[in-house]
Amino acid sequence: TMSLLLKKQINKEISNAGLAGSVEGAAIQRLADAILEENKVELIREVLEICQAERSSGSVTAAQVDAALAQLKGGAQAISMVNVVNAFAVPKISYDPVARKMFADTAPRHLFASAEAKQKLYL
Secondary structure (H helix, E strand, O other): OOOHHHHHHHHHHHHHOOOOOOEOHHHHHHHHHHHHHHOOOOHHHHHHHHHHHHOOOOOEOHHHHHHHHHHHHOOOOOOOOOOOOOOOOOOEEEEEOOOOEEEEEOOOOOOOOOHHHHHHHOO
16 A cells, blocks of 8 residues: 555655646556555656656556556566547547538447348349
8 A cells, every 4th residue: 555655755746747637546556556666766756757758648547657667677568559449439420511511420320230221232
């Protein structure tokens, strides 16, 4: 578990690095665990510098902290570069050639085509 003093120190370093509000709780916990394992408080600043340099946008995740820790130890950790997105959560955008505009299509979507659409394919 993370002590109050360690938590304050981590939060102070996060604020100093300009990452306040953009570090996930799991990433803070992973950073605290690593500090307790290594018994090195200097690790906070080094890990945050690496995470800030490699962060494109969004929040710093536990996977990014693990990758930064592996980089500091000299090993390379595999980071998942695939992000699975639910196809039904992404808005469908259609083009209206008459109005010459893009619009969000709110018609219900189905995974498979209807029987009539399949029949028209072969006619």
